[in-house]
Amino acid sequence: MTKTRWGILSTALIGTGKVIPGIQRSRTAEVTAIASRDLGRAKAAAAELGIPRAYGSYAELLADPDIEAVYNPLPNHLHVPLTLEAVAAGKHVLCEKPIGLDTADAERLLALPQDRLVMEAFMVRFHPQWLAAREAARSGALGEVRAIQCFFSYFNDDPQNIRNMADIGGGGILDIGCYPIVVARFIFEAEPLRVVALVDRDPVSGVDRLATAILDFGGGRRLDFTVSTQLTPFQRVEIVGTRKRLEVVIPFNAPQGEAGKTLADDGSQLGDRSAVASLTEPVDQYAEEADAFSAAVRGEIALPYGPADAVQNMRIIDALFRSEKSGAWETV
Incomplete structure (x- = not known):
């Protein structure tokens, strides 16, 4: 299988410390570019991790035609907005958990085109x-x-x-x-x-x-x-x-x-x-996750967990917060 070319949004520690090395160890994926709002930080991360290209904005990375899949480890409030931007730019997205701030936020992903894959990054499911x-x-x-x-x-x-x-x-x-x-x-x-x-x-x-x-x-x-x-x-x-x-x-x-x-x-x-x-x-569970996502991008397997699964997780979390306020059992 031709390796899937990945771009990384931000120099967040979960990405630089765990997920990027995992993708680089995978059989079917390679990291092509990394972006930060600070070009210096992007260049430093790229040099340290051996990533060919560095960008000083997320928009520049999303405009790169060579990148097929994007990993989004941005803060929680930016998960859905940047995932939507990435999909609009024609990219597939592996988005860090939680997929959004609440159910309403996450449900915006349900209307995405079926030919663009979005998966919440729960690596444990591949270990x-x-x-x-x-x-x-x-x-x-x-x-x-x-x-x-x-x-x-x-x-x-x-x-x-x-x-x-x-x-x-x-x-x-x-x-x-x-x-x-x-x-x-x-x-x-x-x-x-x-x-x-x-x-x-x-x-x-x-x-x-x-x-x-x-x-x-x-x-x-x-x-x-x-x-x-x-x-x-x-x-x-x-x-x-x-x-x-x-x-x-x-x-x-x-x-x-x-x-x-x-x-x-x-x-x-x-x-x-x-x-x-x-x-x-x-194994490296992040490499296993990248391999599964890349195989889905290539059409070799069905995407194992899509936006609907991520939205369901948010529904459960929302019910927990409702229970905190009500002091009672809450239905999901």
């Missing part, structure tokens, strides 16, 4: 450790999966950081709460019917800094998760069935190029002494 976890749930190896528990946290109270700016989509639920939601949908292969949330907000910035939620998927199935932007960095996912539990080790920030690891435990001994470890092949 073999998560594919193995879903197969364990599908196959009955865990019994009937009824509960998924997640914890995801980091510490960041910098008022100048975009994650602490409420007006442009800061806060923990939009930044990392979206991960437990998407993996529960991935494992259950179903949608939640109702949600309830308890949220604590930073008294200065106003962003949600600690949130705990329960999502009811019906049939006795539920996800409960806690996310925080002001606690010790930690992450854990447990998938629990009637026969076994499965723990995904380092579930979200899996080390690039290393094997994934899961632990299966039937509870026959206290603690995890009965746990059986399984390793998946060493």
